[in-house]
Amino acid sequence: EAGVAQSPRYKIIEKRQSVAFWCNPISGHATLYWYQQILGQGPKLLIQFQNNGVVDDSQLPKDRFSAERLKGVDSTLKIQPAKLEDSAVYLCASSLGQGGNQPQHFGDGTRLSIL
Amino acid sequence: AQSVAQPEDQVNVAEGNPLTVKCTYSVSGNPYLFWYVQYPNRGLQFLLKYITGDNLVKGSYGFEAEFNKSQTSFHLKKPSALVSDSALYFCAADYGGATNKLIFGTGTLLAVQP
Numbered sequence: 001e002a003g004v005a006q007s008p009r010y011k012i013i014e015k016r017q018s019v020a021f022w023c024n025p026i027s028g029h030a031t032l033y034w035y036q037q038i039l040g041q042g043p044k045l046l047i048q049f050q051n052n053g054v055v056d057d058s059q060l061p062k063d064r065f066s067a068e069r070l071k072g073v074d075s076t077l078k079i080q081p082a083k084l085e086d087s088a089v090y091l092c093a094s095s096l097g098q099g100g101n102q103p104q105h106f107g108d109g110t111r112l113s114i115l
Numbered sequence: 116a117q118s119v120a121q122p123e124d125q126v127n128v129a130e131g132n133p134l135t136v137k138c139t140y141s142v143s144g145n146p147y148l149f150w151y152v153q154y155p156n157r158g159l160q161f162l163l164k165y166i167t168g169d170n171l172v173k174g175s176y177g178f179e180a181e182f183n184k185s186q187t188s189f190h191l192k193k194p195s196a197l198v199s200d201s202a203l204y205f206c207a208a209d210y211g212g213a214t215n216k217l218i219f220g221t222g223t224l225l226a227v228q229p
Contacts (some may be wrong), residue, residue, distance in 0.1 A: 106160070109157075
């Protein structure tokens with residue numbers, strides 16, 4: 001089966017600019033996640049979708065970050081305006097369902113550098 | 116606060132020797148536990164999970180993990196290390212009450228010398 005697809009792989013922007021990331025999950029996976037992985041740390045969950053509804057966005061900095069999954073398939077994550085501390089790898093993952101025993105499948109991520 | 120700890124930033128082992136990567140957790144209830152592996156410039160790959168039952172769980176690529184409830188630990192093991200096992204390993208716990216909300220440790224870099 002095709003894996004989780006993310007684009008772009010790399011992005012360099014200046015602070016205060018905006019940026020958007022795209023994710024296409026594994027076909028049939030109802031649950032989609034966005035994580036932020038700062039260098040030297042483990043991934044941190046930003047937002048979790050079940051189909052096109054938000055399950056948890058408690059750790060999403062909503063003053064600058066937004067995410068949507070309008071048709072319950074693809075998703076976009078946007079940062080506007082970007083800050084230096086947003087430099088990180090942004091990982092998208094998907095799973096069959098929300099059940100805790102469902103392993104998450106990760107994309108290769110987008111590496112964001114803020115100048 | 117709920118957390119997952121991986122006390123070793125790096126583990127070095129010679130090829131053919133057994134390896135252990137340590138993980139302890141502080142999460143309420145009986146969380147599901149996971150191990151993932153990350154190769155350079157790639158996303159995380161699922162290795163194995165503990166849900167309930169037998170304390171020794173087997174996973175991909177010959178890895179296994181031992182769950183110890185009294186010590187709140189979930190150590191990753193392999194009887195014989197390969198150079199190709201060299202990668203970054205993450206332990207994770209489901210902190211949302213089986214809702215698949217994962218909290219990750221900081222990762223342990225495994226280096227296997229030929």
